[in-house]
Structures are given as C-alpha cells and as structure tokens.
Amino acid sequence: MAVKTYLEAIREGMRDEMRRDDRVMVFGEDVGAKGGVFGVTEGLQREFGEWRVMDSPLAESCIVGVCIGAAFNGMRPIAEIQFQDFILPGVDQIVSEAAKIRYRSNDDWNMPLVIRAPFGGGVHGALYHSQSLEAMFCHVPGLRVVVPSNPYDAKGMLVAAIRDPDPVLYFEHKKAYRLIRGEVPDHEYTVPLDRVRVVREGRDIVVFSYGLMVDTAVQAAERLAPDGFSVSVVDLRSLRPLDRQGIVESARRCGKVLIAQEANLAVSVSSEVSAIVAEECFEYLDAPVMRIGGPEVPAMPFAKPLEDAYLVDVDKLESKLRSLAEY
Amino acid sequence: MALTVSMPQLGESVTEGTIARWLKQPGEPVARYESIAEVASDKVNAEIPAPADGIFGEIIAPEGSVVSVGQPICTIEQGAGASPEVPVAAAAAEQPVVAVPAIAVEAVPPVREVQPVAATAAVAAAPPPAMVPLAPATAPLAPAAAAPVPSAPAISPAASADADTDGAAHQHVTPAVRMLAREQGVDLSLIQGSGIGGRVTKKDVLDHVQRRDEAARAAGPAVPAAPAIAPVPAAPAPVAAAVPAAATAPPSLSASAEEGDQLLPMTSVRRAIADHMVRSRQTSPHAWLMVEVDMSRVVRLREAGKAAFRERYGISLTYLPFVARAVVEALRRRPTLNAQWSEAGLVLKHDIHLGIAVALEENLVVPVLRNADRLSIAGLAQAMADLGNRARANRLKLDEIQGGTFTLNNTGALGTVMTQAIINQPQAAILTMDAVVKRAVVVDDMIAIRPIMNLGLSFDHRINDGLQAARFLQDVRAQLEGLDEGATLL
Numbered sequence: 030m031a032v033k034t035y036l037e038a039i040r041e042g043m044r045d046e047m048r049r050d051d052r053v054m055v056f057g058e059d060v061g062a063k064g065g066v067f068g069v070t071e072g073l074q075r076e077f078g079e080w081r082v083m084d085s086p087l088a089e090s091c092i093v094g095v096c097i098g099a100a101f102n103g104m105r106p107i108a109e110i111q112f113q114d115f116i117l118p119g120v121d122q123i124v125s126e127a128a129k130i131r132y133r134s135n136d137d138w139n140m141p142l143v144i145r146a147p148f149g150g151g152v153h154g155a156l157y158h159s160q161s162l163e164a165m166f167c168h169v170p171g172l173r174v175v176v177p178s179n180p181y182d183a184k185g186m187l188v189a190a191i192r193d194p195d196p197v198l199y200f201e202h203k204k205a206y207r208l209i210r211g212e213v214p215d216h217e218y219t220v221p222l223d224r225v226r227v228v229r230e231g232r233d234i235v236v237f238s239y240g241l242m243v244d245t246a247v248q249a250a251e252r253l254a255p256d257g258f259s260v261s262v263v264d265l266r267s268l269r270p271l272d273r274q275g276i277v278e279s280a281r282r283c284g285k286v287l288i289a290q291e292a293n294l295a296v297s298v299s300s301e302v303s304a305i306v307a308e309e310c311f312e313y314l315d316a317p318v319m320r321i322g323g324p325e326v327p328a329m330p331f332a333k334p335l336e337d338a339y340l341v342d343v344d345k346l347e348s349k350l351r352s353l354a355e356y
Numbered sequence: 357m358a359l360t361v362s363m364p365q366l367g368e369s370v371t372e373g374t375i376a377r378w379l380k381q382p383g384e385p386v387a388r389y390e391s392i393a394e395v396a397s398d399k400v401n402a403e404i405p406a407p408a409d410g411i412f413g414e415i416i417a418p419e420g421s422v423v424s425v426g427q428p429i430c431t432i433e434q435g436a437g438a439s440p441e442v443p444v445a446a447a448a449a450e451q452p453v454v455a456v457p458a459i460a461v462e463a464v465p466p467v468r469e470v471q472p473v474a475a476t477a478a479v480a481a482a483p484p485p486a487m488v489p490l491a492p493a494t495a496p497l498a499p500a501a502a503a504p505v506p507s508a509p510a511i512s513p514a515a516s517a518d519a520d521t522d523g524a525a526h527q528h529v530t531p532a533v534r535m536l537a538r539e540q541g542v543d544l545s546l547i548q549g550s551g552i553g554g555r556v557t558k559k560d561v562l563d564h565v566q567r568r569d570e571a572a573r574a575a576g577p578a579v580p581a582a583p584a585i586a587p588v589p590a591a592p593a594p595v596a597a598a599v600p601a602a603a604t605a606p607p608s609l610s611a612s613a614e615e616g617d618q619l620l621p622m623t624s625v626r627r628a629i630a631d632h633m634v635r636s637r638q639t640s641p642h643a644w645l646m647v648e649v650d651m652s653r654v655v656r657l658r659e660a661g662k663a664a665f666r667e668r669y670g671i672s673l674t675y676l677p678f679v680a681r682a683v684v685e686a687l688r689r690r691p692t693l694n695a696q697w698s699e700a701g702l703v704l705k706h707d708i709h710l711g712i713a714v715a716l717e718e719n720l721v722v723p724v725l726r727n728a729d730r731l732s733i734a735g736l737a738q739a740m741a742d743l744g745n746r747a748r749a750n751r752l753k754l755d756e757i758q759g760g761t762f763t764l765n766n767t768g769a770l771g772t773v774m775t776q777a778i779i780n781q782p783q784a785a786i787l788t789m790d791a792v793v794k795r796a797v798v799v800d801d802m803i804a805i806r807p808i809m810n811l812g813l814s815f816d817h818r819i820n821d822g823l824q825a826a827r828f829l830q831d832v833r834a835q836l837e838g839l840d841e842g843a844t845l846l
Contacts, residue, residue: 233559284532284558315532315558356552 033213036206038180039145040069042187043107045217047077050105053191054081056096057109057145066111067147067206093119093144097126100142105191113148113200114157120165127196128171142196143187147203149241149291150329151340154203159329159336161292166198167269167301173197174269175222178243180211182266185220193222202241209244223267225275231261234353235283237276237302239265242289242341249346258354268298276302277309284315285353289346293323316356321349358413358431363423364404366397366754371545371624372424373397380412386432393429400754410434425545426528532558540565543627572638625719636781640697640816644776647829651792651807653839654678661845669738673845675809676712676766677737679789682835683764684708684729690828694761696782697818711760711780712740714747715770721747722780724760733845768792768809777814785815785825787832 033041047053055070061084064071074082085092089110096106110116116123123144130138150159166174175190175197177183183201190197225237229247236246243264250260263279265271280286286306288299299320306318321341323329329339366373376394380386391403392412413431417423529537529544533556537544540561547564549556613619658673665673687694687708696703710728714721723743725731731739746752763780768791775788790810797806811832815825 232562284530312531312535315530356555356557 030212030214032210033180034207035177035180035183035201035209035211036067036069038184038211038213039187039201040071040073041213042184042191043070044073044076045184046105046188046191047073047081049217050191051081052103052105053107054083054099054104055107055109056083056085056099057092058085058087058111060084060109065109067203069145069201069206070109089115089117089119090122093122093127096142096144097122097140100140101138105141106143107191108142108144110144110146112154112158112203113146113162114160116144116146116162119144123166123172123196123198124169128169131195132171139194140196141191141194143190143193143199144196145187145199145201147201147206149202149204150336151204151241153331153333153336154329155331156328161290161323163198163200163268164292164297167298169269171196172269173222173267174200175267176200176202176240177220177266178202178205178228178238178240178264179209180213182220182226182264184213185218186222186266188217189219189222192219197222200240205241205244209241220266223270223272225272225279226264226266227261227279228264229260229262231259231283233259233283234285234287234350235261235263235279236287236289236346236350237263237265237279237299238289239268239298240291242291245341245343245346246289248343249350252343252347253350253354256354258350260350265298265302271298271301271305273305273309276305280306280310281313284313285356286310286314286316286318287349287353288318288320288322289341289349290320290322291341293325294320295325297322316353319349319353321346358433359408359410360416360428361392361404361407361430361432362428363395363417363425364402365425365545366395366400366402371543372422373402374422375417375419375429376401377419378415378430379403380406382412382414384412386410386412396750400752400757401750402754404429406432408432408434529556530558533561536561536565541627542568543624543631545624623718629720632781633778636778639781640779641818642776642779642814643817643822643825644812644814645822645825645829646774646810646812647826647833649809649811649833649836650797651675651809651836653841654836655792655807656841657839657843657845665734665737665845669734671737671741673737675768675789675792676740676764677733678836678839679766679787679811679832680710680712680725680728680736680740680764681731681733682832683762683787684710685835686828686831687762688729689831690824692820692824693785693815693828695784695819696761697784697816702819705761707761709759709761711763711783712743713763713765713777713780714744716748721752721757722760722763723747723752723756724758726759763787765789774810775812777812779814779816783816784819785813785828788812788814 043053043055047055055073057065057070059066060070061074061079061082064073070082085095092108092110096108099106108119110119127140127142130140148161148163150161152159163174163176166172173190173193173195175186177186177199187199190199228243229250231250234253236250238246243262246262250262253260261279261283263275265276286303288302290297290299292298294300299322303318303320306314323339323341326339330336363373373395374397376396378393380390380392386392386406386409388407388409389405392406393404395402395404410432413433415430417427417429423429533544536542536558542561542564544556544561547556547560548554550560551557654675658675658678662673665671691704692702694705694708696705707727708729710725711722712725714723723746725736725739725743728736728739743752743756746756760780760783762783763777763786765775765777765786765788767775767777768789771791772788773790773793775790777786777788779786788811790812792807792809794805795808796803797808798804799806811829813825813829820828
C-alpha cells in the first residue's frame, strides 16, 4: 500500500470510479483545466475529457441543479463546490429537490448525487473560506452527510458515496488535504457511510469527533495516558445519519463523553450526539456530557491570534479532557 | 459566605443517618467543634460538630429526616473573621466521638485533609498506641494503616479544596456508579473517591472491584472453609487441601429467584456484617475447641444472690458477668489470646476491651466494654446491661462499638449447646457460652446431676496453637468451677 495524502485519496476515489463507471462525471468551478482550486481534480479532465469533467459557471445553484438534472437522466454526477461557504445559493436545490425526490415520487425516482465541498478553518481563510456549515444539512431528512478524517476513509467513503443511490454531501476538511497522510490500498474498496470507527481504544472517556478534529483528539488523548486515563477516540464519519449504536456502545463503555468539533456548538452535530447519549446511556454516565467547539461568533476571524482563539487545538482539547477526567 | 454542612460518615459502611435533634437553631452563634445536631444511624448515635465559627444559618434537613452521607443538612453563615478554608468534610472527620488513635492519624500522610472514610477506617485497622513500647516507631504497623490512605488525585489536587466549599453537591452518585455498585455488590462508602470533591468515580469503583477480586483470588485457595480442630500443632496440609474454597466467589446477584420468592433488599448493616464475616473467614484460619464447665458453684452463687442483686442494682443477675469475669482473668494470664496478628509480629494488647455480642432482631452489634478487667462481677453486670440496653435502643456511641480486643458471645441464652463462632477481626479469638443444661455426669466414680455449660472457642490458628487455646479454656473453667461460694456479689 502506498502512503497518500487526504487530497490524493479523494482524487483517486473519483478517478477509479470514473474508470469503472462511465456514468460518473464531475461538474464544478475550475475543475477542468485548472484541476480545481485545491488541485483535487487535477489530471481528471486530461484522462476523461471535457464532457465528463466539466467547468461550471460561477453559480452554485446551477452546479447543484445541473447535477440533479444529470442524475435524473442516468448519470452519476459529482458536484464540486469550491468552498462550503459558497454552497448557500445551492441549498434550495439540495434541500427542496435532491433531498425530497425519493419521498415525493413515492420511491419512483432517486438521486444518485454526490456534492463535494471543502470546509473548515486554520488555513488563514478568513470569514468566507473557513466555515463549518455541516449542521445545516444534518437537519434535513433525505440527505446523507459524511466527513472523512483520513485518506483511507476519504477514498473508501467517496467510492461508497458515488455508488449510493441517494444524495450524499461529502465534506472535506481543507486543512487536511495535504496535512493528513495515510496508507491507501490500490485495490477497489468501500467504507460504509453509516458506521463510526473506533480510532483509539480507551476505557475512561470517549471523545466523539469528525474531520480534522479526530487527529487533534488522538493527540490530546495520548497526553492523558501517562496519568492513567485511558481515552477512546471515535470518528463519527457519518454526521447524518449518526451511527446511533456505535455511539451508544462507546458511551456506555466509558461513562464519560466529550464531543469535539470545529463548528460552533449551538444546534450542531455535538447537540445531536449529546441527545443520543442522554436518551440511551443515562444509567451508564459517570459525568455530564461535555462538548468543545467553536465560539458563537458569526465566522472564523482572519487575524492569526483570533483564528487561534477560535479553533480547538490540542491544548484546549487536553484541558477539556482533564476536566472530564477529574470529575 | 454560607458554609454547607453535610452528613458526616458515621462509621464504616454507614450510608445514611437520621437527624435526631437539632442542638442549634437558625441565628444562634456557633463555635467550631461545638455540637450542632444529634444524629442517629443504624449503628450508632453521634453529635455533629460545627466545621467552623459562625452563625447557624438554615436547617436543610429537619428533625426525623433520613439523610445520605454527604448530603447537606444545614448551613452556617461565616463572618469576615471566620476561616472559610476549613473543608467541611475535614471537620466532620474530627467528630469528638471518634476516638482516633494517634498512631492512625500519623499514618495518614498530610498531603490532604483526612477524609471521614479514611479516619474511621484507620480506627478499625490500626492498633491503638498502647503497643508502642514494642515498636519504637510506627513503621512496622504502617502496612495495616496504609490501606485507607486517600490516594491523591492524579490531576490538580487543588480542585478538591475548591469543591468542598460549595457543599455536598459533588458527593452525589452518578447513574453509572450506582449501577456498577449494584451489579458488583460494592459498598461505596468504603471507596475513597478520586473525583472532584472526593466523588467516587466509575473508575474508582472498577479499581476497587479489581483489587477486591484479586485479593479474593489470592486469599481463596489458602483458606480452609472449615478448619479441623488441632489441639496440638499438627500438619494441616491434607485437610486444608481437601476443603473447597467456598468463600472466594465475588458477591453478585446470582441467587436464583423463582415465582413467589421474595427479595429482602440489602441493607447497609446486613452488607457490613456479610463483608466482615467473609473477610474474617478469609483472613484467619479458624480452629475450634470446646470444654464442658460444671456450673454448680455459679448456679448456687447466682441463686443465693440474685434477689438482693436485683434489689440493689435494678437488673437481673445472669451467668454472663461470671463468665466475663473468668474470661478477663484468663486473658490476663494468656496474653496471646488478647492479641492481634501483624506481619511484623504478634501485637499483644495491653488493655482488655471485651466485646459482648448482642443479637438484635435483624442484625448483630458488638458493644465493647473498655478495660473490662478492672470491673467486678457486679460492675460487669451493670456495664453489660447498660450496653445491651443501649444497643437494643440503637443508642450506642461510635467508640463503644470499636476497639474490642476479645469477644464474648452468649448464644446459650438462645438455648444452643454447641456454637462455632466467627472471629471478630482483628481479634485473636471469640468465646461462646452455650446453655447451662443439667446433665448426668460422673463425679468421683458416681453419677451426679450437674449444671453443665459448654464453652466454645474459635481462635485464629496463625496466632495461637491448640496448646495456648486449650490452656486459656482450662483457666476460664477453673475460674468458674473454683468460685468461692462465700463471695459477695454486691
């Protein structure tokens, strides 16, 4: 197996599926000759041509709408939104059309659509290139929302998303693109879209997280080991639907639960995980459920000290874990 | 600021107490250590001292209410001159009724305030200072006292001080701990919590269970469940090996319940008795001897004196003080029966504190008659009547059920003729009086009818062999059979 970056794994996932299935196509801003603003689609247009890797106008509503039409007509489109921050003009298409078509048509129609979008901060992206808007979509029945945290999952989950018969929002942490490396098999494989992954086994506390924060959580967990606290880290992977059983198993085993995310906390993924733990694990809890995430401010600031203050880093996560350990 | 006073730990395994009477009312000034309330638990009664100077604030738990250990009972308003850093729990540990031997206190490292659990456990585990002449320093005894030392939390020891000032909110038991304790049969009051404010965490319970199970496994195979009587030192191996180690299984809810069965919920007293019995059987290899005592003289003395005795003291004269008197005489002559085992050697107790087992309807309590060897038969009778009455009325104080050095058990009052008792740890032996029964016996080659009582001695075979135990019983018998019939009991 070769060690690849998170970005390479995503590209490989698209490429392999495009080779395997000629219905798979990519549509988005600058995805063609430029290879995407981050280079994720680099080389794809050269290999598959302009009809399967197509540059779009600078209009997200159009990107999503065109892909919905293509899916209706038998294609397996992958829409690339340049930054998740810009997905908002396409939300009507996503929520009102893509999410509802199977239900609205009484199962006659389905929507094999993947919408990829980079999200997250810590790259000095400021207000409009740093947001984490996943919670908005997690509220909507009819959508899948997934976030891979590592190259293996990135490829396997993207392949599974492309093959899924219904719309999947596939969010990529942009800071992970070249930061996170890992082994990626060359052979064909998929990763289930609705199962948590226990990244690190522990007995005393479990941290539920997703995206780049999983890596932060593992580092923080290791800092508590010398003090005799064994911390489990669980990657949620799928934010909608949440793997209720996987969450409950770990929460019951450990009895102390921390949910760590980059996004602000109010009405977020952490809220939903907390609710599941409260509903299903009350008798197993040895401490209140704790959460850590971004502050309730409108967006990620640009200035470095303010960006640092906004983000959850290893130190902050460690400190939160220790307060939970002490409880 | 208002200081919240919580229900202190009133003794090992006690989980709740009843507010018997408030000694202070809101608005009254209180001085530190001044008693503010009388509390009754299922074992003892105690007075709660004020943890700090101040003005008595609000009564949270009214008289008659039952309050779990650690739950708030009242508040004390502290003035500017008061000392707010005094942790509530620490003051509770210093209840005047808890006679903490100096040696036990020293054995607890001064890293934190002495928690109530640690203090009472130390009282039970550590020998009193009387043995110091044998051991120049506390060191040899440290292992016994070291067990309940509070383990400093791995993280931020300062946190507990902060937490104590805002009262008993942290003493709650989380759902996970409650469930685990129920599943594993763990008495949470025995666990030193490492969480905020001394809260017992799930991890603490799991660690405790692991230690307990390991200890049970380690102790199990070596403990004969029914040791053979060995009047002379004998090779114990074959007997011990053949006996199954019955007492090693960890407690669980493994009993089979069928339709129509009834579950009597576990009480803290029942649990404490059970734990003690299991621990005693696992700790001491019990051996047992019995002698027959001709009680003719005792019976005649009692018959002759009992009317006058009742008239003078207002209590009936039983056989118990006669036997107690004989026992303390014999203990003086046989100090290894008034002793305790320690890895460093035998601790021969200087004082004789005689425990008297008192059976209550639903449990068992052993009040302790301190310095019993200084009392006459009449004095013993009065003191034992007083302890027995107060035991039945639930009015014993904490130091009256602790510190015994030998236990006397009077099951004869219940009509038994042969009793094998379990040693009251950490003592060396327990003597049981069976019923005085008229029997045909051979005296001077003639058959005579005599009142006979069996005396059964369970003794720790680590400390004494059959030789010492038998000599002790002979001494007791000689005392009882050789009483001067002209003696006055008044």
